[in-house]
Amino acid sequence: MNGTHAMLSHFPVGFWALATLMILVGTFLSGRWAELSRAALLPVLVLSLLGGLAAIVIGLLVWPMEANLASPLARNHMLMAFWSLGIFSMITVLVWKAGDTAFEGNRRWALVILALTGGLMFSSAGTLGGHLSGASTAFSDVLGLMGWEVYTTFYSPLWVISVMVIIGIALGALGLMNLRKTG
Ligand code: HEM
Numbered sequence: 571m572n573g574t575h576a577m578l579s580h581f582p583v584g585f586w587a588l589a590t591l592m593i594l595v596g597t598f599l600s601g602r603w604a605e606l607s608r609a610a611l612l613p614v615l616v617l618s619l620l621g622g623l624a625a626i627v628i629g630l631l632v633w634p635m636e637a638n639l640a641s642p643l644a645r646n647h648m649l650m651a652f653w654s655l656g657i658f659s660m661i662t663v664l665v666w667k668a669g670d671t672a673f674e675g676n677r678r679w680a681l682v683i684l685a686l687t688g689g690l691m692f693s694s695a696g697t698l699g700g701h702l703s704g705a706s707t708a709f710s711d712v713l714g715l716m717g718w719e720v721y722t723t724f725y726s727p728l729w730v731i732s733v734m735v736i737i738g739i740a741l742g743a744l745g746l747m748n749l750r751k752t753g
Contacts, residue, residue, distance in 0.1 A: 571628070571631070572632050572633075574628055574632070574633050575625065575628045575629050575632050576699075578624050578625045578628050579623070579625040579629075579696070579699060581617075581618075581620075581621030581622075581625065582618055582621040582624075582625050582654070582655075582692065583626065583692060583695075583696050584621075585615075585617050585618030585621050585655060586622070586658055586689070587689070587692075588614055588618075588659065589611065589614050589615050589618055589661070589685065590685045590686070590688065590689045591607075592608075592611050593605035593607075593611065593661075593681045593682060593685040594608065594682065594685070595607040596608040596611065596669045596673050596678075597673060597678045597679075597681065597682050601636065603650060608672070608673050609684075611663070611665055611672070612665050612666060615658065615662040615665060616662065616706055617663060618658055618662075619658060619659060619662060619721055621654070622651070622654065622655045622658065623655070625651070626652070626655065627652055629648070629651070638640065639668075641702075642721060642722055642723040643698055643701055643702055643720065643721060644702060645724075646667045646694075646698050646720060646723065646724045647695060647698035647699055647701075647702060649724060650691050650692070650694040650695035650698060650724075651695045653691040653695075654688055654691040654692040654695050657684055657687055657691060657727060658688050658692075659662050659690035660684060661681060661685060661688065664677075664680065664684075665681070673675035693709060694709075694713060697709040697710055697713070697720075698720060701720060
């Protein structure tokens with residue numbers, strides 16, 4: 571069964587990488603490739619979520635939770651998998667709700683920031699999966715340069731979480747103010 575997880579995990583990694591590329595092409599380029607990227611983004615995102623869910627479900631079915639939670643590497647792997655799914659779910663809702671206007675004005679920057687953050691998350695999830703199966707890569711060293719030694723449980727200092735909550739509240743308030751202005 572762990573072969574099934576290794577096989578299924580290629581789907582979210584592939585689709586998330588493709589969606590990130592399509593958002594960058596749709597934002598920074600013009601012409602046919604940019605149009606195609608914008609038009610085909612939603613189906614790719616939906617497929618990526620189905621792939622992500624399949625990899626997560628099979629991952630949770632294959633290995634006992636005690637084993638997953640006992641290892642910092644596996645805990646980090648799951649954390650990054652859930653973050654990736656969360657960020658790409660957010661992008662999917664934004665693109666779905668905005669329809670043809672998803673890339674208009676400042677909206678595109680929200681997509682770019684979320685896609686780059688999601689890119690970092692799913693690359694970390696995949697890298698840690700490789701580590702777990704005995705195939706580490708140089709990307710772990712890159713994470714090390716950013717201050718995260720992957721054999722220790724990832725944690726955010728309290729001040730980082732506080733800053734994130736403040737940014738979240740500020741953006742929510744900004745959104746509400748804009749909504750009142752336009753509607
Ligand atoms: C949250 C649920 C998940 C759990 C519990 C889990 C657990 C694991 C474990 C224990 C391994 C090591 C397998 C081995 O020893 O051969 C592994 C490998 C791997 N996982 Fe996950 N995983 C989860 C979700 C994901 C997701 C969503 C992705 C996609 C980003 C992913 C990508 C990978 C990759 C690429 C490998 C290496 C596969 C190989 O080449 O053997 N995992 N996972």
